[in-house]
Amino acid sequence: MDKTFIDVGCMWGVNGFFTFLAEELGAKESTGFDIYPQSDEFRKMHAEKKSKVKFVQGDINSKKDLDDLGKFDVVYCTGLLYHVPDPIYTLNRLRQISNDLLIIGTAIIPEINGIQNCAVYYPLLDEKQRKIWDLKQGDQIAINSPYDYKQGYGNWLWGFSESCLESMIKTSGFDIIEKSVGKFYSYIVCRISKEEFMHVSGDWVVPEYRKNIESVISSK
Numbered sequence: 731m732d733k734t735f736i737d738v739g740c741m742w743g744v745n746g747f748f749t750f751l752a753e754e755l756g757a758k759e760s761t762g763f764d765i766y767p768q769s770d771e772f773r774k775m776h777a778e779k780k781s782k783v784k785f786v787q788g789d790i791n792s793k794k795d796l797d798d799l800g801k802f803d804v805v806y807c808t809g810l811l812y813h814v815p816d817p818i819y820t821l822n823r824l825r826q827i828s829n830d831l832l833i834i835g836t837a838i839i840p841e842i843n844g845i846q847n848c849a850v851y852y853p854l855l856d857e858k859q860r861k862i863w864d865l866k867q868g869d870q871i872a873i874n875s876p877y878d879y880k881q882g883y884g885n886w887l888w889g890f891s892e893s894c895l896e897s898m899i900k901t902s903g904f905d906i907i908e909k910s911v912g913k914f915y916s917y918i919v920c921r922i923s924k925e926e927f928m929h930v931s932g933d934w935v936v937p938e939y940r941k942n943i944e945s946v947i948s949s950k
Contacts, residue, residue, distance in 0.1 A: 733803035739810040743770035749783045800811040801829045808835030821902035832920040839889040850889040853877040
């Protein structure tokens with residue numbers, strides 16, 4: 731592969747599996763990044779393989795945590811997007827660390843006939859409404875059980891239709907080059923587009939035209 735690789739959300743349930751796989755496939759450098767600390771299973775595998783995989787603990791939504799992380803040729807992120815409060819913000823963060831490719835895997839909901847770009851926000855739905863979205867796939871906090879304020883990212887927050895997911899990816903500055911879409915899950919391979927991605931609230935970048943206006947005003 732001879733490319734740098736990072737798995738964002740590498741620990742929960744997979745214990746760094748994809749970071750080790752990337753290393754075995756010839757990644758120049760393989761990194762795991764997760765808000766959770768290294769699991770015992772990850773440490774054991776790391777030792778057994780005499781691996782050079784690097785692990786960084788941090789939050790993809792924290793600018794501070796990403797400042798020293800750098801950029802990667804392949805950014806891999808699955809099972810995360812539907813757990814974050816602001817998926818557009820998170821996609822922009824993934825773009826920040828992307829040199830080239832982004833591979834996104836996320837749960838999706840069926841399209842609603844005649845309406846594109848639909849999404850459902852799961853927290854605080856009543857029990858009857860929650861049952862509509864129950865995929866019977868184990869513990870889905872906020873779907874097959876009530877929203878838990880203490881669980882944070884552990885809750886399922888969003889259900890995106892395929893069209894909604896693709897539009898979010900494109901507006902965040904990626905071109906879709908390949909996809910595999912199932913009934914309830916989608917994998918999408920993206921490449922950074924030439925379009926400038928949107929500036930996001932909280933880390934606002936003043937546009938050039940605004941800088942020019944402010945310069946003129948201050949000189950008077």
